[in-house]
Amino acid sequence: MLIAFLGDSLTEGWPGAAFFPLLERRVARHALLNRGRAGDTVSTLLARLRRDGLAPVDAAFVWVGVNDALADARDAPRPQRAHGPPTRPTRLAADYEALLRWTEARARRIVVVLPLVLEAEGTPWEERAAETAATIAAVAARRGIRRIVDLRPGFAAASREGRGPFTIDGVHFTETGAEVVADALAAVVDELTDAGA
Numbered sequence: 001m002l003i004a005f006l007g008d009s010l011t012e013g014w015p016g017a018a019f020f021p022l023l024e025r026r027v028a029r030h031a032l033l034n035r036g037r038a039g040d041t042v043s044t045l046l047a048r049l050r051r052d053g054l055a056p057v058d059a060a061f062v063w064v065g066v067n068d069a070l071a072d073a074r075d076a077p078r079p080q081r082a083h084g085p086p087t088r089p090t091r092l093a094a095d096y097e098a099l100l101r102w103t104e105a106r107a108r109r110i111v112v113v114l115p116l117v118l119e120a121e122g123t124p125w126e127e128r129a130a131e132t133a134a135t136i137a138a139v140a141a142r143r144g145i146r147r148i149v150d151l152r153p154g155f156a157a158a159s160r161e162g163r164g165p166f167t168i169d170g171v172h173f174t175e176t177g178a179e180v181v182a183d184a185l186a187a188v189v190d191e192l193t194d195a196g197a
Contacts, residue, residue, distance in 0.1 A: 040067060
């Protein structure tokens with residue numbers, strides 16, 4: 001299979017440790033394409049993909065949204081006027097829907113990976129990441145995407161095993177965090193292979 005990974009710095013693997021080379025070794029019989037770029041939000045990823053294009057692929061993993069969540073957490077809440085611009089969740093949902101539509105035209109299967117912020121329990125970062133993930137999951141479900149990956153259980157299991165720390169800053173991975181991601185995504189690639197994607 002030819003599998004594209006579309007996303008931000010977590011997909012690109014910078015800063016911090018990259019899961020991508022680990023995943024390439026775990027699923028060596030497949031060709032993987034890394035289309036991640038640090039700093040991308042849902043809307044900037046879509047704009048970049050529209051500009052650069054993507055040849056048809058067997059599957060695409062879409063992992064973006066953490067920068068949207070972090071921007072929301074940094075900004076002070078502003079009151080919404082009755083006829084003002086759309087709220088951030090509404091804008092995010094519309095942008096994510098457009099991203100999925102664009103990707104569906106180029107990939108036979110889509111896997112949505114939910115954004116997460118680790119090691120920030122009880123902070124605005126964690127709250128916004130959870131809200132962003134919920135919005136993304138809802139959009140994906142509405143579009144009939146069956147494979148929605150939540151990496152939190154994998155990190156929880158690794159933590160119980162005494163592994164960690166997983167990030168250098170709550171977002172970008174250490175070598176241990178990259179291994180957790182590679183293991184989880186390799187399992188999904190195996191599922192796609194078994195399903196004949």
